[in-house]
Amino acid sequence: MTQAESREGTDSLPGTSPEATRIPRKRDAEATQKRILSSAKHEFAMSGLGGARVDVIAEKAEANKRMIYHYFGSKEALFTKVLEEAYGDLYEAERKLKLDHLEPKVALERFVRFTWNYYLENPDFITLVNSENLHKGAHLENSDVLKSVSKNRLHMLENLLARGQKSGVFRSGIDAMQLHISIAALGYYYLTNRYTGSIVFRCDLMAPEMLKKRIEFNVDSIIRIVSA
Amino acid sequence: MTQAESREGTDSLPGTSPEATRIPRKRDAEATQKRILSSAKHEFAMSGLGGARVDVIAEKAEANKRMIYHYFGSKEALFTKVLEEAYGDLYEAERKLKLDHLEPKVALERFVRFTWNYYLENPDFITLVNSENLHKGAHLENSDVLKSVSKNRLHMLENLLARGQKSGVFRSGIDAMQLHISIAALGYYYLTNRYTGSIVFRCDLMAPEMLKKRIEFNVDSIIRIVSA
Amino acid sequence: MTQAESREGTDSLPGTSPEATRIPRKRDAEATQKRILSSAKHEFAMSGLGGARVDVIAEKAEANKRMIYHYFGSKEALFTKVLEEAYGDLYEAERKLKLDHLEPKVALERFVRFTWNYYLENPDFITLVNSENLHKGAHLENSDVLKSVSKNRLHMLENLLARGQKSGVFRSGIDAMQLHISIAALGYYYLTNRYTGSIVFRCDLMAPEMLKKRIEFNVDSIIRIVSA
Amino acid sequence: MTQAESREGTDSLPGTSPEATRIPRKRDAEATQKRILSSAKHEFAMSGLGGARVDVIAEKAEANKRMIYHYFGSKEALFTKVLEEAYGDLYEAERKLKLDHLEPKVALERFVRFTWNYYLENPDFITLVNSENLHKGAHLENSDVLKSVSKNRLHMLENLLARGQKSGVFRSGIDAMQLHISIAALGYYYLTNRYTGSIVFRCDLMAPEMLKKRIEFNVDSIIRIVSA
DNA sequence: AATGAATGAGTGTTCATTCAT
DNA sequence: AATGAATGAACACTCATTCAT
Numbered sequence: 001m002t003q004a005e006s007r008e009g010t011d012s013l014p015g016t017s018p019e020a021t022r023i024p025r026k027r028d029a030e031a032t033q034k035r036i037l038s039s040a041k042h043e044f045a046m047s048g049l050g051g052a053r054v055d056v057i058a059e060k061a062e063a064n065k066r067m068i069y070h071y072f073g074s075k076e077a078l079f080t081k082v083l084e085e086a087y088g089d090l091y092e093a094e095r096k097l098k099l100d101h102l103e104p105k106v107a108l109e110r111f112v113r114f115t116w117n118y119y120l121e122n123p124d125f126i127t128l129v130n131s132e133n134l135h136k137g138a139h140l141e142n143s144d145v146l147k148s149v150s151k152n153r154l155h156m157l158e159n160l161l162a163r164g165q166k167s168g169v170f171r172s173g174i175d176a177m178q179l180h181i182s183i184a185a186l187g188y189y190y191l192t193n194r195y196t197g198s199i200v201f202r203c204d205l206m207a208p209e210m211l212k213k214r215i216e217f218n219v220d221s222i223i224r225i226v227s228a
Numbered sequence: 229m230t231q232a233e234s235r236e237g238t239d240s241l242p243g244t245s246p247e248a249t250r251i252p253r254k255r256d257a258e259a260t261q262k263r264i265l266s267s268a269k270h271e272f273a274m275s276g277l278g279g280a281r282v283d284v285i286a287e288k289a290e291a292n293k294r295m296i297y298h299y300f301g302s303k304e305a306l307f308t309k310v311l312e313e314a315y316g317d318l319y320e321a322e323r324k325l326k327l328d329h330l331e332p333k334v335a336l337e338r339f340v341r342f343t344w345n346y347y348l349e350n351p352d353f354i355t356l357v358n359s360e361n362l363h364k365g366a367h368l369e370n371s372d373v374l375k376s377v378s379k380n381r382l383h384m385l386e387n388l389l390a391r392g393q394k395s396g397v398f399r400s401g402i403d404a405m406q407l408h409i410s411i412a413a414l415g416y417y418y419l420t421n422r423y424t425g426s427i428v429f430r431c432d433l434m435a436p437e438m439l440k441k442r443i444e445f446n447v448d449s450i451i452r453i454v455s456a
Numbered sequence: 457m458t459q460a461e462s463r464e465g466t467d468s469l470p471g472t473s474p475e476a477t478r479i480p481r482k483r484d485a486e487a488t489q490k491r492i493l494s495s496a497k498h499e500f501a502m503s504g505l506g507g508a509r510v511d512v513i514a515e516k517a518e519a520n521k522r523m524i525y526h527y528f529g530s531k532e533a534l535f536t537k538v539l540e541e542a543y544g545d546l547y548e549a550e551r552k553l554k555l556d557h558l559e560p561k562v563a564l565e566r567f568v569r570f571t572w573n574y575y576l577e578n579p580d581f582i583t584l585v586n587s588e589n590l591h592k593g594a595h596l597e598n599s600d601v602l603k604s605v606s607k608n609r610l611h612m613l614e615n616l617l618a619r620g621q622k623s624g625v626f627r628s629g630i631d632a633m634q635l636h637i638s639i640a641a642l643g644y645y646y647l648t649n650r651y652t653g654s655i656v657f658r659c660d661l662m663a664p665e666m667l668k669k670r671i672e673f674n675v676d677s678i679i680r681i682v683s684a
Numbered sequence: 685m686t687q688a689e690s691r692e693g694t695d696s697l698p699g700t701s702p703e704a705t706r707i708p709r710k711r712d713a714e715a716t717q718k719r720i721l722s723s724a725k726h727e728f729a730m731s732g733l734g735g736a737r738v739d740v741i742a743e744k745a746e747a748n749k750r751m752i753y754h755y756f757g758s759k760e761a762l763f764t765k766v767l768e769e770a771y772g773d774l775y776e777a778e779r780k781l782k783l784d785h786l787e788p789k790v791a792l793e794r795f796v797r798f799t800w801n802y803y804l805e806n807p808d809f810i811t812l813v814n815s816e817n818l819h820k821g822a823h824l825e826n827s828d829v830l831k832s833v834s835k836n837r838l839h840m841l842e843n844l845l846a847r848g849q850k851s852g853v854f855r856s857g858i859d860a861m862q863l864h865i866s867i868a869a870l871g872y873y874y875l876t877n878r879y880t881g882s883i884v885f886r887c888d889l890m891a892p893e894m895l896k897k898r899i900e901f902n903v904d905s906i907i908r909i910v911s912a
Numbered sequence: 913a914a915t916g917a918a919t920g921a922g923t924g925t926t927c928a929t930t931c932a933t
Numbered sequence: 934a935a936t937g938a939a940t941g942a943a944c945a946c947t948c949a950t951t952c953a954t
Contacts, residue, residue: 028917029916029917032917032918047278047362048276048278048279048362050275050276050278050279051276051278051279051362053943053944053945054944054945054946055943055944055945063918064917064918064919064920065919065920065945065946066918066919066920066946066947066948067917067918067919068946069945069946069947070916070917070918074945074946075945075946087428127362129421129424130358130362130420130421131362132423132424133420133421133422133423133424134275134276134279134355134358134359135423136423137423137424137426137427140423140424140427141423141427143427146427146428147427150427150428150429153428153429154429175441175445177429178441178442178445181417181418181425181442182414182445182446182449184417185413185414185416185417185418186410186413186414188413188417188421189409189412189413189416189417190409190413192358192361193357193358193361193416194361195360195361195363195364195365195368195369196357196360196361196365196368197409198365199365199368199369199371199374199375199378200315200374200378200381201378201381201382201405213403213406214406214409217403217406217410218410220453221410221449221453224452224453224455225448225449225452225453227452256934257934260934260935281926281927281928282927282928282929283927283928291935292934292935292936292937293928293929293936293937294929294930294935294936294937295934295935295936297928297929297930298934298935302928302929303928303929484938485937485938488938488939503734503818504732504734504735504818506731506732506734506735507732507734507735507818509922509923509924510923510924510925511922511923511924519939520938520939520940520941521924521925521940521941522925522926522927522939522940522941523938523939523940524925525924525925525926526937526938526939530924530925531924531925543884583818585877585880586814586818586876587818588879588880589876589877589878589879589880590731590732590735590811590814590815591879592879593879593880593882593883596879596880596883597883599883602883602884603883606883606884606885609884609885610885631897631901633885634897634898634901637873637874637881637898638870638901638902638905640873641869641870641872641873641874642866642869642870644869644873644877645865645868645869645872645873646865646869648814648817649813649814649817649872650817651816651817651819651820651821651824652813652816652817652821652824653865654821655821655824655825655827655830655831655834656771656830656834656837657834657837657838657861669859669862670862670865673859673862673866674866676909677866677905677909680908680909680911681904681905681908681909683908712913713913716913716914737947737948737949738948738949738950739948739949747914748913748914748915748916749915749916749949749950750914750915750916750950750951751913751914751915753949753950753951754913754914758949758950759949759950
C-alpha cells in the first residue's frame, strides 16, 4: 500500500529564491493524491463510507479511479486516511489557538466559540466522525496517526482549568475530559441533527439568528458549568 | 406509504375460552409487518439506510422479501416508517414520565436521567437519527406522523421551567428549546461518538464507571445551567 | 450457497400416468440451472477458470448473471460444480460399459477405445481437468461429490485383470491404478497437446487417419503391457 | 493485442566491423531480460497466460514493468518467448543425452527415465505447454524458433528403433512419433494431473515411493511395447 | 537504460426491485 | 397472503498498457 511515497521535499537548490522557482512537481503525484483526498473527504462526508462512490471520488478529483487504488489501496484505506487528516486538521487548529496567555474565562469562551465555528466551517468533519462511529471506529482503531495526533489532547483544557481554579474563577473538581466532551457536544449535536431538529422543532435551526442564539447559549452554559 | 398501525398487544386474556369466538386473528399479516419493522429498525440502525440490505431485513424478519414491498412499498418508505416509530416511541416514553407533580429541580434531573437512559437502552435511536440527518432529513421532511407526534414537544419542559422560575430555583430567560437540545446533546454526543471517543481519549467510554461519571456530570451541568 | 433447492420431485399425484403429464416446471429454476451449468462447462473448458467470463457464461445460458450467484454462489463454486458433473458423467459412462461378461482381452480393448472416444467426444473434460490441476486441485479437494463418485473406481479394472490372469492371457503383478493411469495418459496427452504437438511434429494430429493410427497404437500398447 | 515479435537475438552478423571491439557488456540489459524471462516463466507456469500478472512478473524480476514492454513488446510476446525457451531447453537437454553408443534397450530406458526426470525437475514446462494448448497453440503457431528447434526431433528415436530392430531386440513397424508421444504421455499425464489424481485415487501420487513405482511401470511398459 | 504516473475497458459481485405463481 | 425466479444497473476493484521524465 504505497502512499505519499513521492517525498522529495528539499529540492530547493541553494541560490534559488525562497518560494519563487517552485519546480512544477514532477508528474504531480503529490497533487493527485491531494486532489483525491480532498474529493474523498467531501464524498465520504456527504454520503458516508458505504454511500460514497469511488468513481465519483475519482471523477471529482480529476484523477483516474485506478490512482485511488495505486495510492491508497482500497476505499476503506482511503476513508481511514481521510479521517486521520480530518482529526489532524482539527487538532492542529486547536493547537494554533494559543490560549495560555489569556484570562481563563476569556480563554474558555474562546475555545467554545472556536469549536462551534470549526464545526460550522467544516461540516465534513461531523459527518465523517458519524460515519466512523457507525462502523464502530474500525478504521481508526489501529491508526497510529490518530493515536499520535490525539496525544495530550486534554492538556490545554487542563491547564486552563487549573489556572482558573487557582485564580478562583473556576470551581475545583472539574473533569477536563467531561468538559471537553460537553463543549463539543453542545455544538456537534445541534449541527449534526439540524435536519431532524428543524422538523421536530418547526424552525430553521440554521438560520443566522438561530445559530447566534445557539452559540451564545453554549458559551453561557459552559461558563456556568465551570464557574465557582 | 401504508400506515397499518398494527394494534394487537395482550391478546389471550386468562379466562377467555380456548380459541373461542375470538376473531380469527387476521392471519398474521399484522405480525409479519411488526417483524419486518423490528428487523428493519435493527438493520438500519446497524448499517444505515444505504448499508442495510433488504434481503437481510427480510430474512431476519422471517418474512419474504416480497412482503416488504407489499407492505411498505420501498426500502426508503420502510426507513421512513422505522424513523416515525422510533420518534413515536421516544415521545411516548417522554410523555409517560409525568413530571408535573414533582419539584422542578427533581423533575429536571429526572428528565436528564431519562434521556440518557433512553439513549443507552435504545442505541438504535441514535444511529437512525444520524442516518436520517446524513440524508438531510429527506424521509421525515414531509412526514405527517412525525409532525403530529412532535407537536407541543417543548410543553413539558416549558412548564417545568416556568414552575422553577416561579419558585425561584431556576433563573429566568431560559430558552426551553435550547435547554432541550442541550440535555439531549450532552448524552447523545457522548454515546454516538463512543468509538472514536474511546480511541481519542484512550479509555473505554462505555465502561460502567465511565457511564456513571458521565450522567452525573450531565445532571450537574444542566442543573447549573438553569439554576438561579 | 443455494443450489438445486428446487427439489420437488415426487409431485406426481397418484393416478397421473408415469412420466406422461410432466408438470411444466414452475418458473423453470431447474432448467435455468442446467443452462448455466452447460454454458459454464463450455466457457471454463474453453478459457479456463480465470479466463472464463461470468458475463459470457450468463449470456450464453440465456440467463441473468445474477442467477449464477443466486444458484451457485460464486464463479469458483460454479467451477467446482462443473468439475463434479464432468467427473460424474465420465464415471457414469464408464459404469455403463458392462465389461464383466466379455473376454478379458476384448474387454480391456473396449475400455481403451472407450476412454479414447470419451476424450474425443468430450473435449471439455480434458481442459477442465487441466484447469483444476493448474489450481492444484483446490476446487475438488474437499468435494464430497467427487469423493463419493470416484469410490471404487478401480474395481472394474481390477476384476478384469484378475480374470485375465486366471485365464492366463494377462501376466500377473499388474498394478490396476498404474494401468488405469496409463490408459488415460496415452489418449489424454495426445489430445490435450494436439496443438503444440501438431507444430512440433509438423503434422495435423487431429486428421482422421492420424487419430485412427493413434488409437490403434494405444490399444496395441496396452495389450502388450498386460499380456502374459 | 499487438504481437511485436521482439526481434533482438543474433542481429550482429559476423563480419560487421563497427561494433567490432567487443561490446562492453550492454550495461545489464541482458541480465534484466534474463531475470524477466525467468520470472515470467515461473508466473506463467503458476497461473497460466491469463492468470499471470505483468506487475508481479516485473516485481519478481526486480525490474520495472516498463522494461517488459521495452524488451518483449507485450505480455503475449513474452509468453511466446518463454515457451520458445522452454522447448529449446528440453530439446537441448535431449540432445545432450548421447544415446547413440548405447545398447538400444538401455538407450531407450535411459530416454524414458530422462523424460520423466525432466518433467519432475522442470514442472514449469508441463504447465506452460498446457497453457499454450489451452490457447490452441496460437503463440507457437508461427514461431520460427520452435520450428527450427524442433526440426529432426524424431531422428534420435528413429535411429534407436532402427538399431534395435536390426539387432532383433525391438520388433519392426514401430512408429517413432507414436512411441515418442507415448513416452512423454506416460510421465506427463501422471504429473500434470497429480492433484486431481491424488483425490480420485485417494493417495499421494507425489510421494517418493509412488513416483518410483510410476517410473518403473513406465520403463517396463515402453520396453514391452517395443520388444520383439 | 530505466521508472513512476496515468488510463480505459473490464472483472466478479451485489442490490433493490419486479414478475409469475 | 405469500414466495421463488428473474433482472439491469451499479459497485469496488483490476489489468495490460502507454505517457512523460
